Amino acid sequence: MSRKEFRDLAPPERAHETIDSLDLGGGVERVPLREARGRVLAERIDAEIDVPGFDRASMDGYAVRARDTFGADEADPAVLDLVGAVHAGAEPDVVVEEGTAAEISTGAVLPEGADAVVMVERTDEADGNVEIRTSLAPGDHVMFAGADVAAGERAIGPGTRLTPREIGLLSALGVDEVPVRDRPRVGIVSTGDELVRPGGALHSERGQIYDVNSYTIATAVEDAGGEAALYPHVGDDYEEMGRVMVEAAEECDLVLSSGSTSASAVDVIYRVIEERGELLLHGVAVKPGKPMLIGRLEESAYVGLPGYPVSALTIFRTFVAPAIRRAAGLPEPRTATVEARMADRERYEGGRKRLMPVGLVETGPPADGGEVEAADTGSTTLAYPVDKGSGATTSLVEADGIVEVDADTAYLDAGEHVSVRLFSPDVRPPTVFGVGEDDPALSALLDRIEHPRYLGIGSREGLRRLGRGVPDFAVVSGPVEREVETVDLGGWTREWGLVVPEGNPENVDELTDLVDRDLQFVNRTTDSGLRTTFSNALDSLAEECGSTRTELAQSIDGFDLAVRAHESPARKVAAGRADAGLGLRATAERLDLGFVSMGEERVSVLGNPDRVEKDGIEQLRAAIDEEAFEGLSGYRR
Missing domain, CATH: 3.40.190.10 (Periplasmic binding protein-like II)
Structure with missing residues (x-):
């Protein structure tokens, strides 16, 4: 039986360039304002009305002519005749003339003749009169028409991501529908005879596992600004795979598959792409994620992700998410990078660029009051590899970020400085990091601690890592020999x-x-x-x-x-x-x-x-x- 070999592995830079050459959509659609949160404005919006559309009181008090209060103070208040009241939402039916005042509510229309509002706290009302115990200038406590936004002004420019602040302004302008950048529609097809969607019946004796990638990648697509569409799971049957893939290509701007990208006889997805589209790239010199496909299927862009969840999500974040953000008009997220030191020596077989998932731990202030480096604040950030293999889904949550290791690097030594690219800016190291014995009582204890992290790797390995200074604590059971200071x-x-x-x-x-x-x-x-x-x-x-x-x-x-x-x-x-x-x-x-x-x-x-x-x-x-x-x-x- 013939076997499809990987072509020459492309450098990561070429993979980026190839994905950038694909058309992922990026048109314009109009959506109701209520559904516009998080979308990117496609066109400038100018104010069609003044906001506010009338002169209004900015506090409860009395509408007056400012000249009638000149010289007024606590000792010698100005006394004005009270001629009526104006409430918010009602058209004024009074006119403020010389020597008069009108009671007014916050937000109410300033009546004719008035040019200022005195706050109620600086007044006294009695016998149809109001005493004003302060002097006012024209415009005091009044928001004039157009003071917020004037008709014809530029309200919001294109490329603005609509947050509650912008939604509020557009609401004030009376806008009920906005033009936004179309979100790329991304079809997700998960392949492999062994996969079962979560919620389905799992038969472990047949080697079945739950489909991790469909929901994981769909969520990542939405985080990047795309619209995810899940298609029925397909096995490794060529005809069925082709049918679902083509259906997705006809309905989406980008098709993502996971699995069936390695060079084996049963993995047929590359044939689907070659026969029904164009295969542009097969294999990237990066670890994890070597078996990556890039191409075109029908009129849609296509990227084939590896099957292992860690590999699939790493490749998506590195290569695909930036392209989706650009198509959606979203900027690259704020880069979050932490400088750290390797907690332990890590060997590496070179040849491919490595995207190494790592966890972070803070050493905290030295217990003995010892010296620290001049630039140190008393705590050092350590990075330790989190690598149970690409098939281990727990690596998705036990890692805090990625360290990029060049292809020609043989090892990273303990204490060596590294830059960790965090998965998101809000990632923070755990308050306490422990390793060791798996124990139900410990699980109950950890529930009482804010943001802990614990790896159940056994007593012996936990004690070994504690001796090398990686975790904050280790849990051991039984008669374990302690060869380290604890x-x-x-x-x-x-x-x-x-x-x-x-x-x-x-x-x-x-x-x-x-x-x-x-x-x-x-x-x-x-x-x-x-x-x-x-x-x-x-x-x-x-x-x-x-x-x-x-x-x-x-x-x-x-x-x-x-x-x-x-x-x-x-x-x-x-x-x-x-x-x-x-x-x-x-x-x-x-x-x-x-x-x-x-x-x-x-x-x-x-x-x-x-x-x-x-x-x-x-x-x-x-x-x-x-x-x-x-x-x-x-x-x-």
Whole structure:
């Protein structure tokens, strides 16, 4: 079977140029003013009326002739005859003549003869007269016709993005419909036999996964000023893919697909473009995102994004979003760049420009009052790579921005200065950054902290990263050897054991049941502190039996079947795929499963000694000191 190879990878600059050459629309449409928020004005709008259209009072008081108040003060007020009142929204039926005044409300039409308004606080009314205790000049407390906007004046120019302020002005001018730049209509087609739209029935045993890209890219299109149109999901069938793609091209200015862009025999989308349009570019020297397509389909522009969510969104933000903004008439967003230092050494295989997602953490003021650089404010921003692979959707939210790494860079050293392009100007580092053991009590604690970030990477890896100075704290469980200096921030104990089906149908009572009987077991990964606790229990059992832990482990069916998260073994038990799994009493009860207790283990929260003065660490200490384990069985302080 023939295989379509990637063509020569184009440099990123050429990809930008190719997308810029495509026509993404950008016409003009008229929309009701109520629907114009966020749109870009296509033509200048001039005032057709004066605003206000009449001389009006700017406060409650009395309309007077200013000359009648000359010399008036607290000791010698001017006394004027009260001839009536004028209210907002009503046509005046009085005339202010020499020696008279009219009561007037804020916003009311200034009656004939009056040229000023005295505020009510500087007056007294009695027996049909009003005493004025201040002198006025003509125009005091009066907004004259056209003072805001005069008929014929330029009100708002083309290219203005309409916000509530501009909507208010246009409303004052009586405008009910405005000409705006047409938003590019972007059709989104997600491909791949393995995808299921969110909300649909998912069959993991068939290798199905939820379609992340359709909604993610649609939202990104709208953020960039486009109008997103989702088309039915298509598999890898050539005819069906061609039909949906052509339908989208006929109805949209730009078609975006995700997936089916790599150089394999089953990926046929490049054939659809070549046979029904023009393929301009196939493959870009950038990581992630090498399998990128750019072309024309029917009369529409086309860009094929990679299938992995992180790659797809990164390529969209870098190459496609700027083109959509230009077509919509929107300026490039305010660039938000943070200068940081690499928290750890990062190796890199060169050859392609790398768009490396990173998270940010602030070191906070030094705990020992040590010296800082002259330009430093007492806190350093560290950048750490967030890269679980392009297929890991959590990288979308665990990263704060991108570091661009040149193709010829072999590595970035710890402490090296880097520029981080934030995903948006409002991105801010977390108040506290932690790593380590996955634990339900910890999740409850983090809910009490403002803007935390936590990566559940296991006790062993968490302690290693803490030793390298990356996170603010690490959570470890079990008898983990501490080879680094830490600060004890508190902790708790949790009951651990074997999670079994409801009713314990196999009558599992102890660890020897796993060794001696034909039971399917599910373990935790070696980075988990709970795995270490379990292994130590096997050591004790081996000593009692005159055996070794290795021999006992080999007797357990599934000992090496390891899963990462604390609920994962229990969920396999609940699904009928295992007889027992390593887990917690709290998890078993939450999932309505049985539980065989094996004891308790300590969970410790260890702080980075250089970060103990951070506000986030103080919030964490306070959360640990509070009673946060209510409803979690098997937990105690």
